[in-house]
Every structure is written in C-alpha cells, then in structure tokens.
Amino acid sequence: MQPQKTREEVEKINMIDTWLKKHRLIYVGATRHPFILSIRDGTVNLSSFKTWLGQDYIFVRAFVSFVASVLIKAWKESDDSGGDMEVLLGGMAALNDEIQWFKNEASKWGVQLSDIVPQKANKDYCRFLESLMSSEVNYTVAITAFWAIEAVYQQSFALCLEDGTNTPSDLQATCQRWGNDGFGKYCHSLKQIVNRRLKKASDDEIKKAEVALLDVLEHEVNFWNMSRGAA
C-alpha cells in the first residue's frame, strides 16, 4: 500500500491552484477589474481604453526583455523535460506579433506611441520585471511571475468574450488577442511548467515564487487602475 500523502504533498501537486485558492480575493481583483468589467458590459470610456493601449505598448517592450531573460534561465537551469524552451520561444514569437498589433491598433485609435510617457504604475511594474531579470533570481521564481502575468490577461479578456456580454465590436479583436483558446492553451502549458518546477523546489524557492505571484497581481491591479485615472 502507498503511504498516505501529507497535506503539504497534496498541495504541492498543483501549487498554483493551491495559491489561487489561498489568494482568491486578490486574484479576482486582478482578473475582474472594473476596467475589464466596463469593456465586458460595453460602458468602457474610450479615453480609458486609449490610455491602457499606450501604456501597455511600453510595458510589452519591457516584457519582451523579461521573457528573453526567462529563456536564458530555462536554458541554464531547466532539465527541460517539458519542452520549456519551445513554449517560451512560442511566447516570444507571439510578442513579436503583439508589438506590431499595438502599432496598428494605436494608429487606428489615433494614439501617438512616440508621445506616450510611462505612468508611475507602469514604471513600477517595469522596474519589477527588471529585478526579476537578475541572475540572482532563479528560473522557478521567474517563470512563476511570467505565468501569472500572462494568465491575468488571458482570464481578464476571456471574460469579455463570454456569451451574453456587451463587449463593443471594435474592442472584440483586443479581447480575442488574449482571450482566444490558443492563448489559453499557452497559459496552461506555462502553468504546467510552473507546477512541475514547484514540485521539486526548495521551501525557500517556493516562498519566493509565491511572493512573486502576489507582486504580479498587485502590479496588474495598479496597471488597470491607470486607465481609470484617465476617464
């Protein structure tokens, strides 16, 4: 007979779900933010949307550098039994598309990207990404943050595509970008990598990864809040 698993062992099998249960309220705060709910119910203020668009373009440029740093950590540290590098490379390819998409979208909405000044929440978030790029931060912690950053957008925008929502037709493409099934599957692959790493991680690494997740959720809420300030 197999020895019974302790509660800690059971929790570690799917650490992410354990954490999302534990930090439910802050997760919901990041994934059902009033800005997203306003897109979903069609009451979104267009100046809010444009603010978000311009700020996110700046964020994504920093994010690409962060993803490159995660790829380097994967190469150096991962046993790569899950094909981590391919998943990360796919993410980078999607970001290449995404930068072009932001440029097209900005010109469609009359947003001049060269004039955008990063707001405080954006600068804080980019600085946080930079701190994770340090070689002192290990792969498990960095990829936990990476998954969380992608998952918040996936969950948020998928919410705007559900049946019975009033998402304005000219914002559908934006919601599709992060809310589509392919992006959902990609986030799921990232989550599996994170869970696999956390199962083998030391207590210290696990603690740091949990803090990184909470930091991401807080930065995401502050990021969404910027658009509200513009209304």
Ligand SMILES: Cc1ncc(CO)c(N)n1
């Ligand atoms: C602020 C923010 N979080 C997450 C993503 C997902 O790529 C993004 N584009 N911007």
